[in-house]
Amino acid sequence: MHSHHSTPAVSIIDLDFSYRDHPVLEKVNLEIPEGELASIVGPNGGGKTTLLKIILGLLEPDRGVIRVFGQPPLKARREIGYLPQYAHLDPLFPVSVLNVVLMGQLGRPGKKLFSGYPARAKEIARAALAEVGLAETAGKSFHQLSGGQRQRVLIARALATEPRLLLLDEPTANIDPRSEENLYETLARLSQKMTVLFVTHDLGIVSQVVRSVICVNRQVVIHPTSQINGTLIKDIYGGDFNLIRHDHRCARNGHQPHQPTV
DSSP: OOOOOSSOSEEEEEEEEEETTEEEEEEEEEEEOTTOEEEEEOOTTSSHHHHHHHHHTSSOOSEEEEEETTBOHHHHGGGEEEEOTTOOOOTTSOOBHHHHHHGGGTTSTTOOTTSOOOHHHHHHHHHHHHHTTOGGGTTSBGGGSOHHHHHHHHHHHHHTTOOSEEEEESTTTTOOHHHHHHHHHHHHHHTTTSEEEEEOSOHHHHHHHOSEEEEEESEEEEEEGGGGTTOEEEOOSOOSSOOOSEEEEEETTEEEEOOOOO
């Protein structure tokens, strides 16, 4: 179950980030308690992936403070599991499911790249596969699996780092609705043991799964799902994708209810 530390999993104070003088994130203040399950939503180009990369320590903010479990992101990196948006393995590269998951053990303390995996690493990898409901696939070729199964194997790879914080960038892109539901159930279960943050455009299932929705559109606002009565967050003033049944809108001048368009 969650440990109740007073140190939040992620703490961001007055953070700004620009890319080539183009402001991407402004005045971000965000606190994510340990054990949270939250989705990050917002329009394309609103800064969602940038926010994840700052939490990972891959990008430095222009100003402000970011702490992960009370430490600068680079110091906390061993505590973070990450599934990037386009996790891609060459289909012609013959690799077993277990070996994909074992990649998550690379870079762990005491692990040398070519020294072979200790038995403990294989135990961790098998346990990670069991966590995502795919224990029986360990010996199969990764490329025999369905898209939804592959995505869960890649989550198991992130789990093999034994993280306290799991970050996933659009984990349900390009998988079918049933796999998507499985994936969200997996994330909900994992959040009993760790903090889980994921970027999504799929708000239908999410509103039933997550505890908080982090709305990113240059500025960042966090809502408990209960506060918005389980309604979904309206895509932020852009028609770049068509989301249905949203009666909430994130806007620069605050959050206003929005009449759903049918």
